[in-house]
Amino acid sequence: MDSIKNRRTIRKYQQRDIPADVLDGLLEEAFRASTMGNMQLYSVVVTRDAEMKAKLAPAHFHQPMVTTAPVVLTFCADFNRFSKWCRLRQAEPGYDNPLSFLNAATDALLVTQNFCTLAEEAGLGICYLGTTIYNPDQIVDVLHLPELVMPVATITVGYPDECPQQPDRLPLRGLVHAETYHDYTAAMIDDIYAYKESLPENKEFVAVNHTATLAQIFTNIRYRKADNEAMSEVLKATLKRQGFRK
Amino acid sequence: MDSIKNRRTIRKYQQRDIPADVLDGLLEEAFRASTMGNMQLYSVVVTRDAEMKAKLAPAHFHQPMVTTAPVVLTFCADFNRFSKWCRLRQAEPGYDNPLSFLNAATDALLVTQNFCTLAEEAGLGICYLGTTIYNPDQIVDVLHLPELVMPVATITVGYPDECPQQPDRLPLRGLVHAETYHDYTAAMIDDIYAYKESLPENKEFVAVNHTATLAQIFTNIRYRKADNEAMSEVLKATLKRQGFRK
Numbered sequence: 001m002d003s004i005k006n007r008r009t010i011r012k013y014q015q016r017d018i019p020a021d022v023l024d025g026l027l028e029e030a031f032r033a034s035t036m037g038n039m040q041l042y043s044v045v046v047t048r049d050a051e052m053k054a055k056l057a058p059a060h061f062h063q064p065m066v067t068t069a070p071v072v073l074t075f076c077a078d079f080n081r082f083s084k085w086c087r088l089r090q091a092e093p094g095y096d097n098p099l100s101f102l103n104a105a106t107d108a109l110l111v112t113q114n115f116c117t118l119a120e121e122a123g124l125g126i127c128y129l130g131t132t133i134y135n136p137d138q139i140v141d142v143l144h145l146p147e148l149v150m151p152v153a154t155i156t157v158g159y160p161d162e163c164p165q166q167p168d169r170l171p172l173r174g175l176v177h178a179e180t181y182h183d184y185t186a187a188m189i190d191d192i193y194a195y196k197e198s199l200p201e202n203k204e205f206v207a208v209n210h211t212a213t214l215a216q217i218f219t220n221i222r223y224r225k226a227d228n229e230a231m232s233e234v235l236k237a238t239l240k241r242q243g244f245r246k
Numbered sequence: 247m248d249s250i251k252n253r254r255t256i257r258k259y260q261q262r263d264i265p266a267d268v269l270d271g272l273l274e275e276a277f278r279a280s281t282m283g284n285m286q287l288y289s290v291v292v293t294r295d296a297e298m299k300a301k302l303a304p305a306h307f308h309q310p311m312v313t314t315a316p317v318v319l320t321f322c323a324d325f326n327r328f329s330k331w332c333r334l335r336q337a338e339p340g341y342d343n344p345l346s347f348l349n350a351a352t353d354a355l356l357v358t359q360n361f362c363t364l365a366e367e368a369g370l371g372i373c374y375l376g377t378t379i380y381n382p383d384q385i386v387d388v389l390h391l392p393e394l395v396m397p398v399a400t401i402t403v404g405y406p407d408e409c410p411q412q413p414d415r416l417p418l419r420g421l422v423h424a425e426t427y428h429d430y431t432a433a434m435i436d437d438i439y440a441y442k443e444s445l446p447e448n449k450e451f452v453a454v455n456h457t458a459t460l461a462q463i464f465t466n467i468r469y470r471k472a473d474n475e476a477m478s479e480v481l482k483a484t485l486k487r488q489g490f491r492k
Contacts, residue, residue: 001363001364004275004276004364005275005278024418027418027422028418029250031421032253033253033359033362034362034374037468037469038413039464040415043422045422045423045424045426046422046425047425048424048425049425081430085438085439085461088435088436089458089461089462090458090459090462093471094469094470094471094475095469095471095474097474097478098481099380099475100478102351105351106355109355109359110359110362110374113279113360114359114363116279117250117360118247133345133348133349144427146429149427152352168284169278169286170277170286172277174327175273175286175289176289177290177291177292179293179295180389180390181291181395184326184327189330192327193331212336213335213337215336216336216337218285218328219337219339220337223283223285224340225340225341228340228341232344235345
């Protein structure tokens, strides 16, 4: 499938709306993804309104795609709808726990990727925002998410107005294990990361940031231990607030 | 995309191997999925050996696909490889926390769905096993997963030997929210679940199991509160054992 093989993240979009029937059609097909016990433990909030995009922007560290894309989609793990159905049918739901959150998050993420594939096949471009699980509390507030609903992924979507270079990927041998996991030796790590470290843009990145290695860009600048630990606390508190930690 | 629109879970497979180059090609394309900071926080363990399938079977409650499919794939959240690279490059990783687990699990699940789409496009059939996060401790043991590696999804794959009926899905209006989440009233729940409840196979299911409602099949038989809570404890303990709970 060429759209998957040639995919790249699109951050610049044409000033052109996505028709409602096009978006609905893509979502409806995306919902064909595997789902636990056919429970469909997800909801999608569609943001088109400029004011709502502006309200979502801080949660995504003001990445410009949130306000410049015609559509922002927030995919949520959702045990609220199913639990309400249970209660209305003399059935007592028991889904206010971490396992159920991970079940629903899994359902939501499979649908998210399915949507991205379908959107790209239809000529749209997408950007996956990892920030959703960094500031879930803010997203809960802006989108009015009730108990047992937790945001897990945000996608900005639109007609592409750029065609950036495709990023590198690690070699297959570094990602796939036959029969059991074969832990990595130093020589294997050197081999797996050699190409990435050799790329001119990554060498430039190291030079500009005055770090000794490319790895230090990640640990000292982009994804720092102290930030991860602080955001883990927010994540845990939000899961509790949303009722998934009983 | 017809393969997504017409998809159904395949549990019966032809007695026919998947060539290694076919599987490798599908995995390589699947790894084109979005990944946080291009870190590729996943590993895939490929099980072809009959003895290994037999060892995995109990973790999946002996669902027959685990031993009858030519290939079983276990997709893992993996911060081990990245952390080893950091340590070998004078960079101190800080990914032994819940947020980092969810980041890596997200990466792994996007790749899982991408693989499923590509496999189905190539004429293969897949079954998604939700049991992976029910018994992660057993899978860690069987596949020798080290610290910072956690199984999140298992897929059985093979050439289809059946074409089951496509399952129902809830109507789009029950899953999509415009601008903010609109919580469900009793009337909305009745509307959203009406079609599912009307299906002859679901009425039969209720009759055979002697429950009052379809929802009770889920709460009293398939996904019970006590089981979810017990498995939540296993999940938490396994995340701790794998080093993601500091």
